[in-house]
Amino acid sequence: MKSTIDLSKFDDLVMQLQVASDKAKCIMGDMTEEYFSYDDMAPGTEHVCELIYNYKDYSTKARIVFDYILNLQQIIGELQEMNDRAFEEARKLNAAV
Numbered sequence: 001m002k003s004t005i006d007l008s009k010f011d012d013l014v015m016q017l018q019v020a021s022d023k024a025k026c027i028m029g030d031m032t033e034e035y036f037s038y039d040d041m042a043p044g045t046e047h048v049c050e051l052i053y054n055y056k057d058y059s060t061k062a063r064i065v066f067d068y069i070l071n072l073q074q075i076i077g078e079l080q081e082m083n084d085r086a087f088e089e090a091r092k093l094n095a096a097v
Contacts, residue, residue, distance in 0.1 A: 005082055005085060005086050005089070006082075009082070010079070010082055013075050013078055013079055013082075014079075016071075016075050017072060017075050017076070017079075020068045020071050020072050020075070021068070021072060023068055024065045024068040024069065024072075027061050027064060027065050027068075028065055030061070031058055031061055031062070031065075035051070035054060035058045
């Protein structure tokens with residue numbers, strides 16, 4: 001019985017996971033180091049003004065990260081399906097022996 005698992009598809013999905021997670025990590029690193037790193041958040045301080053001024057840019061970045069997370073979840077689902085098929089094939093092969 002020949003395996004129906006496409007290893008090139010598996011490799012491609014793993015690469016997509018790597019790329020998307022690296023991008024999300026990079027954006028979140030920038031956000032936590034820049035936008036969310038202010039210590040003095042008293043009303044009227046420079047940091048509060050910067051937060052308000054940069055809100056639109058950073059909310060866009062947050063949506064981009066959310067899109068990466070949705071993409072990661074979709075890829076993980078595909079990998080789980082491939083994994084389930086592989087285990088089912090292995091079970092059938094063992095049963096045939």
